[in-house]
Amino acid sequence: MTRTSIQGEEVVTMTITGQDTDAIRALRALEDGRSSVRLRAALAVGTAPDPRFVGTLVERCAIEPEFFVRDMLTWALTRHPVATTLPRLIREVGSERSQARSQALHTLSKIGDRQAWPVITRALLADADDEVARSAWRAAVVLVPDGEEPALAAALATQLGRGGRETQLSLSRALVALGEVIAPPVRAATAAPEPHVRAHALATQRLLRDPDAGFGYAIEEAKRAVALGGSGQGDDGAC
Structure with a gap:
């Protein structure tokens, strides 16, 4: 200058x-x-x-x-x-x-x-x-600030069943990243009236239990469970 x-x-x-x-x-x-x-x-x-x-x-x-x-x-x-x-x-x-x-x-x-x-x-x-x-x-x-994770998990869970596979995978990954706080809202979604919402919720539960599981496998297993009329949660019923 x-x-x-x-x-x-x-x-x-x-x-x-x-x-x-x-x-x-x-x-x-x-x-x-x-x-x-x-x-x-x-x-x-x-x-x-x-x-x-x-x-x-x-x-x-x-x-x-x-x-x-x-x-x-x-x-x-x-x-x-x-x-x-x-x-x-x-x-x-x-x-x-x-x-x-x-x-x-x-x-x-x-x-x-x-x-x-x-x-x-x-x-x-x-x-x-x-x-x-x-x-x-x-x-x-x-x-998300500390302490706000449960509210975020509840908000994200309202989007379960949305979109195609890539969109659903993104949502599941986001939920799983929040950890165990997602258990209540995701478990509630497994009882939703819409089959695609239930299947997505079940697949997300499985990813939380086993992060190394492939999403494709998890979602197909969840769809089969929903088609058979089961919860797909096994005996423990935990997320």
Whole structure:
């Protein structure tokens, strides 16, 4: 930064350094039509973090079509000060664009700062978009404060039976990550009137008992148990 005087008034002039020029070039490259160029640009911005560029990174997350580039953008954001990234990401969770919400939640889960917990609402956990909901589930289990786990488990259990296999696997993993506090709401879901809800709840129970069990096997076994009219819980009835 240099200072000059014009007719007695001091004027502050910003001097653009070589590092600034490189960063500006990288930000422009984030809009390149080639995904490999955008990937390198995100890596460059994260390697030399600058709070001035957080807004651009967040905005790019909302429209970037390639998963691996979005993941690098998330990494770049985690390299910046939390005080700068957190407010911007929290605002983005309220965006009308589903990808913006999903990616902001994903980034919040990677940052892991519990100041973001209030943004994880019941409405967000039940978002109509599966990708947003999955990101919200993952973020919730990372950000949940001590003592709030049972309430979170109850909220997540309301989503049992939702979506296809990948969505159901994401929910089961989120529930299992909470541990034994999920037992009451998941056990209650095994008595739900909907067969797909009961099957998903039973598969989640089995994953909690045996985390090494494959979800595919667990869900197929649970579906067979439901089809036969049994609880699938064995003699112990425990989750």
